[in-house]
Amino acid sequence: MQTESAEPGLGAALREAREAAGKTVEQISSHTKIRATVIRDLEADRFGSSGGAVYARGHLKSIASALMIDPAPFLQLFDREQGQAAPPALLDQATHVPGPVTSFGGTAFAASAAAALTPERRGPRWGVALTGAAAVLLVIIGVGSLSSPSDKAPTALAASPTSTPAVTGQPVVQTPNPESVASKPPVTGAQLRLRLIGGNSWVSISSPAGVLFSGVLRDGEFKDFNDPTRLRVTVGNALAVNLNCGGRDSGPAGASGKVRRFACTAAGLTAL
Numbered sequence: 001m002q003t004e005s006a007e008p009g010l011g012a013a014l015r016e017a018r019e020a021a022g023k024t025v026e027q028i029s030s031h032t033k034i035r036a037t038v039i040r041d042l043e044a045d046r047f048g049s050s051g052g053a054v055y056a057r058g059h060l061k062s063i064a065s066a067l068m069i070d071p072a073p074f075l076q077l078f079d080r081e082q083g084q085a086a087p088p089a090l091l092d093q094a095t096h097v098p099g100p101v102t103s104f105g106g107t108a109f110a111a112s113a114a115a116a117l118t119p120e121r122r123g124p125r126w127g128v129a130l131t132g133a134a135a136v137l138l139v140i141i142g143v144g145s146l147s148s149p150s151d152k153a154p155t156a157l158a159a160s161p162t163s164t165p166a167v168t169g170q171p172v173v174q175t176p177n178p179e180s181v182a183s184k185p186p187v188t189g190a191q192l193r194l195r196l197i198g199g200n201s202w203v204s205i206s207s208p209a210g211v212l213f214s215g216v217l218r219d220g221e222f223k224d225f226n227d228p229t230r231l232r233v234t235v236g237n238a239l240a241v242n243l244n245c246g247g248r249d250s251g252p253a254g255a256s257g258k259v260r261r262f263a264c265t266a267a268g269l270t271a272l
Contacts, residue, residue: 009045010045010078010081011042011043011045012043013073013077013259014042014043014060014074016204016234017069017074018063020202020204020211020234021068023067025039025043031066032059032062032063032065034059035049038050039063042056042059042060042063045081053078053082056078057075060078070200070201070202073237073259076257188228188266189227189229189266190225190226190227190228190264190265191224191225191226191246191264192224192226192245193222193223193243194217194222194223194225194242194244195241195242196219196221196222196240197219197241198219198239198240199237199239199256200216200217200237201216201235201236201237202215202216202235202236202237203215203217203236203241204233204234205223205225206231207225207227207230207231208227208230209227212231213225229265230265231263231265232261232262232272233262233263233264234259234260234261235253235254235260235261237256238253238254238255238257238258238259238260239253239254240252241253241260243262243264243269245262245264245265245268245269246269248268248269250269
């Protein structure tokens with residue numbers, strides 16, 4: 001069963017995750033006690049040497065644990081390519097990683113969304129305070145005008161250092177609002193903010209010069225990247241990843257457990 005052209009096969013995704021982690025087949029074999037030939041067969045989409053689907057799934061979980069990433073995307077790719085559903089007895093194990101890595105379920109996402117919807121604390125009511133101050137100022141001005149002789153008022157007004165003479169015949173120059181779009185410099189090069197929303201994901205960011213980051217980011221973490229020309233993005237759990245390229249927010253990068261690839265340039269985000 002062939003996968004879509006926009007999504008790599010299980011073997012390619014497994015090999016890319018291992019290489020991104022900087023591990024060799026022999027190192028993974030030593031850590032998991034799985035023969036190196038079996039690991040190479042899995043990375044080549046050959047599952048016969050694993051001894052069956054149940055054992056192949058166990059190998060995939062052991063390899064993912066050695067790489068410190070979630071095994072769910074690899075197990076889903078395996079089941080989809082083999083044309084079978086995950087065994088009921090292994091469903092809980094396939095979506096759980098021991099240790100600090102949390103699942104990609106809806107509970108974490110709901111907690112994050114609830115936190116985002118919590119109303120912000122209101123600040124001081126400056127409008128009420130300013131209105132009261134203006135009223136006091138008007139009373140002071142009124143009392144001063146009643147107590148001052150009328151014939152000295154023009155002289156005092158002319159000598160007041162705070163009075164501003166009217167200027168006629170001069171063009172009025174308006175300073176542009178610094179928050180307006182016209183006053184902001186244009187976006188140059190590739191500028192990317194990657195943020196985790198409602199889950200964890202393995203991510204890899206690279207530029208023409210090489211890999212900038214590769215590893216697992218937790219729910220709520222974010223990282224900024226930039227390059228004069230282009231950034232390449234690969235994510236392992238697209239639903240948990242929010243991408244903002246050039247100031248334009250894309251929202252979630254895809255479905256849960258989906259491996260997605262993108263290119264970020266000055267023109268925006270493009271799916272690969």
